[in-house]
Amino acid sequence: MFKIVSAEFLAPEVKRFEIEAPKIAAKRKAGQFVIVRISSQGERIPLTIADSSVERGTITIIVQGIGKTTREINEHKAGEFFMDVVGPLGLPSHIENFGTAISIGGGVGTAIAFPTAKALKEAGNHTISIIGGKSKEYVILENELREICDEVYPTTDDGSYGYHGFVTGKLKDIIESGTKVDFVLAIGPIPMMKAVAEVTRPYGIKTVVSLNPVMVDGTGMCGGCRAVVGGQTVFVCVDGPEFDAHEVDFTLLMKRNNTYRSEEKSALDKHVCSLDKQFAEAINN
Amino acid sequence: MPEQAPNSRNKNFTEVNLGFTEELAKLEAERCLQCPKPKCVEGCPVGVQIKDFIKLVAEGDYLAAASKIKENNVLPAVCGRVCPQEEQCEARCVTGVKGESVAIGRLERFVADYERTTTGIRQAEIKTKTGKKVAIIGSGPAGLSCAGELVQLGHTVTVFEALHDIGGVLIYGIPEFRLPKEIVKAEVDALEALGVEFKTNSVIGFTDTIDELMTVEGYDAVFIGVGAGLPYFMNLPGENYNGVYSANEFLTRVNLMKAYKFPEFDTPVFDVKGKNVAVFGGGNTAMDAVRTSKRLGAANARIIYRRSEVEMPARIEEVHHAKEEGIEFVMLTNPLEFLGDEAGWLYGVKLQKMELGEPDASGRRRPVAIPGSEYVMPIDMAVIAIGNGSNPIIQKTTPDINFNKWGNITVEEATMKTSKKGVFAGGDIVTGGATVILAMGAGRKAATAIDEYLMENAVIQ
Numbered sequence: 170m171f172k173i174v175s176a177e178f179l180a181p182e183v184k185r186f187e188i189e190a191p192k193i194a195a196k197r198k199a200g201q202f203v204i205v206r207i208s209s210q211g212e213r214i215p216l217t218i219a220d221s222s223v224e225r226g227t228i229t230i231i232v233q234g235i236g237k238t239t240r241e242i243n244e245h246k247a248g249e250f251f252m253d254v255v256g257p258l259g260l261p262s263h264i265e266n267f268g269t270a271i272s273i274g275g276g277v278g279t280a281i282a283f284p285t286a287k288a289l290k291e292a293g294n295h296t297i298s299i300i301g302g303k304s305k306e307y308v309i310l311e312n313e314l315r316e317i318c319d320e321v322y323p324t325t326d327d328g329s330y331g332y333h334g335f336v337t338g339k340l341k342d343i344i345e346s347g348t349k350v351d352f353v354l355a356i357g358p359i360p361m362m363k364a365v366a367e368v369t370r371p372y373g374i375k376t377v378v379s380l381n382p383v384m385v386d387g388t389g390m391c392g393g394c395r396a397v398v399g400g401q402t403v404f405v406c407v408d409g410p411e412f413d414a415h416e417v418d419f420t421l422l423m424k425r426n427n428t429y430r431s432e433e434k435s436a437l438d439k440h441v442c443s444l445d446k447q448f449a450e451a452i453n454n
Numbered sequence: 455m456p457e458q459a460p461n462s463r464n465k466n467f468t469e470v471n472l473g474f475t476e477e478l479a480k481l482e483a484e485r486c487l488q489c490p491k492p493k494c495v496e497g498c499p500v501g502v503q504i505k506d507f508i509k510l511v512a513e514g515d516y517l518a519a520a521s522k523i524k525e526n527n528v529l530p531a532v533c534g535r536v537c538p539q540e541e542q543c544e545a546r547c548v549t550g551v552k553g554e555s556v557a558i559g560r561l562e563r564f565v566a567d568y569e570r571t572t573t574g575i576r577q578a579e580i581k582t583k584t585g586k587k588v589a590i591i592g593s594g595p596a597g598l599s600c601a602g603e604l605v606q607l608g609h610t611v612t613v614f615e616a617l618h619d620i621g622g623v624l625i626y627g628i629p630e631f632r633l634p635k636e637i638v639k640a641e642v643d644a645l646e647a648l649g650v651e652f653k654t655n656s657v658i659g660f661t662d663t664i665d666e667l668m669t670v671e672g673y674d675a676v677f678i679g680v681g682a683g684l685p686y687f688m689n690l691p692g693e694n695y696n697g698v699y700s701a702n703e704f705l706t707r708v709n710l711m712k713a714y715k716f717p718e719f720d721t722p723v724f725d726v727k728g729k730n731v732a733v734f735g736g737g738n739t740a741m742d743a744v745r746t747s748k749r750l751g752a753a754n755a756r757i758i759y760r761r762s763e764v765e766m767p768a769r770i771e772e773v774h775h776a777k778e779e780g781i782e783f784v785m786l787t788n789p790l791e792f793l794g795d796e797a798g799w800l801y802g803v804k805l806q807k808m809e810l811g812e813p814d815a816s817g818r819r820r821p822v823a824i825p826g827s828e829y830v831m832p833i834d835m836a837v838i839a840i841g842n843g844s845n846p847i848i849q850k851t852t853p854d855i856n857f858n859k860w861g862n863i864t865v866e867e868a869t870m871k872t873s874k875k876g877v878f879a880g881g882d883i884v885t886g887g888a889t890v891i892l893a894m895g896a897g898r899k900a901a902t903a904i905d906e907y908l909m910e911n912a913v914i915q
Contacts, residue, residue, distance in 0.1 A: 257657035391703035424798030432722035
């Protein structure tokens with residue numbers, strides 16, 4: 170059992186957890202992930218480690234409640250426990266002093282990009298962060314990123330905060346303003362990562378994305394997380410999760426991530442129904 | 455042995471074989487000739503004292519028989535169910551020359567079940583504590599057998615498991631209807647009662663490296679039994695369409711994650727009700743996968759194999775059971791390409807008929823394609839069950855252990871010693887995909903060598 174030290178919402182449906190996991194805290198590097206399971210009937214959910222504290226023996230994960238399980242995770246409070254947390258899994262991000270590095274996070278992707286942005290800064294890069302959100306309330310970790318990055322640009326789709334438009338618009342502006350960009354990390358929804366790859370491709374800027382396929386064990390045993398990169402099939406859990414954005418077959422990734430869409434929807438509907446029922450019972454009592 | 459009727463069992467996940475009654479077991483045991491030099495024991499990778507335990511069964515002393523088996527085998531209820539006895543002990547049984555061999559496997563199963571359901575699994579004796587610590591990596595058959603032996607020799611044993619549950623392939627791979635998970639749990643619990651410590655959620659290489667186990671955590675020796683665990687695909691066009699699984703993924707979803715009970719359990723599996731399923735491969739894993747898909751409601755569940763039935767590596771009993779349950783066997787047929795729609799969903803497979811040519815390196819006749827024999831079979835789900843490569847995690851994180859070009863650890867055959875001092879290995883990570891009992895044999899052999907290594911060092915110190 171893994172104790173939740175703190176838990177707080179950063180945005181609607183987006184919750185940050187600090188969890189006691191001293192071994193993982195001591196070992197993990199930027200870019201790696203854990204798999205969390207919350208009950209004996211539960212599924213295994215891969216989540217990138219956003220941060221860690223060796224002194225406190227804790228890791229931080231940031232979870233977006235989308236399906237039944239991620240919403241159930243987000244119903245957990247400080248002082249409660251997660252049944253299983255395993256990691257650190259996957260290969261660490263490749264970090265070096267590229268020169269100027271831009272880290273782009275879309276939605277909860279900002280949480281996943283955060284540790285790598287921090288590591289890029291520590292490696293001596295001039296580090297720029299672009300944080301995308303639908304609207305102001307979805308822009309997360311701005312203060313945390315301002316502490317570590319040289320420049321931080323929030324963007325919102327509706328213009329309610331920062332740059333009005335997508336992260337790719339801001340990225341284009343930076344590149345076209347003459348800033349020499351040596352490295353781009355983009356993490357977020359698949360269409361966003363695909364769009365970033367297309368922005369940087371003509372400039373030949375090295376661009377890395379972190380993939381989020383369906384996984385079961387997370388150790389290479391099942392092959393469910395396979396993706397195609399540079400024409401080759403890879404297992405994201407052991408060969409990644411980070412890959413060259415210009416080589417990734419995003420269309421395939423998007424299709425494969427739809428495999429359980431109907432099951433996910435029916436599970437979520439049932440879950441929401443049972444919550445409604447509990448709520449109704451609570452009111453009636 | 456009594457079994458569930460094919461037409462009801464192919465709709466449920468409860469065990470197919472029902473086991474001997476006491477009466478049947480006794481009758482069967484009395485058929486044993488009690489050979490002065492029993493050949494059967496030579497056929498057993500862990501050296502179970504077969505003749506002796508069968509004598510005890512014939513005498514009706516089932517608990518003594520259980521103790522006799524457990525002198526050499528820490529997982530008798532598992533082995534009685536999944537060992538290929540017909541190729542091992544039973545293949546050498548003298549009564550088998552003219553008639554049917556003594557059903558050694560079924561007797562082993564009866565004895566283990568008798569003990570578990572009457573007195574519960576009784577503890578073996580443990581030697582005086584040596585104060586030596588051994589880390590076992592992987593809780594599959596190799597690791598469990600090594601752990602069981604070492605703890606009885608007085609060593610302190612910790613088993614590290616990457617998944618959230620103990621048993622490795624026994625719980626994620628072999629289906630409930632062939633090996634009920636509560637039986638695995640009972641045998642694991644018995645090891646725990648003996649003093650074996652189990653740590654789940656520990657991916658050695660990541661959570662701790664082998665070096666850290668030995669230097670920081672103070673383990674005097676390490677046994678690596680991590681299994682094969684990296685599924686092979688066929689590198690065919692369309693292999694990444696939705697609906698194409700590795701056998702590992704399909705079976706793990708259904709067995710370990712209990713997807714057959716979705717939505718009571720949260721992990722889904724592709725819904726095959728009324729659909730067409732094709733499983734590629736001819737081994738026991740292929741049989742497990744195809745029989746599982748039938749139980750999940752597939753209208754047509756087929757095995758597609760490029761050689762003929764004679765060359766299939768699966769146990770005869772599994773093939774027989776599969777046929778009884780309505781599995782269709784499409785032999786001498788090879789897939790060329792998977793076909794999918796715009797949204798990425800599998801709808802068919804292009805197949806080619808084969809014929810048998812000259813024997814190949816394995817001694818089996820090589821399948822040769824028949825030109826012009828291509829055809830399309832409509833399928834909704836495909837399972838690739840053509841074996842496993844080796845998992846790269848230990849290799850990547852332990853540079854001073856030697857691996858061969860296939861990613862298997864190289865060991866000294868007699869001792870299972872690796873190139874790294876104090877580190878031993880056995881099971882599929884050494885041999886490539888094999889059987890539960892061969893892995894257990896390797897775990898047992900390594901345990902003997904680890905004990906010698908530890909006690910030798912104890913004298914020097």
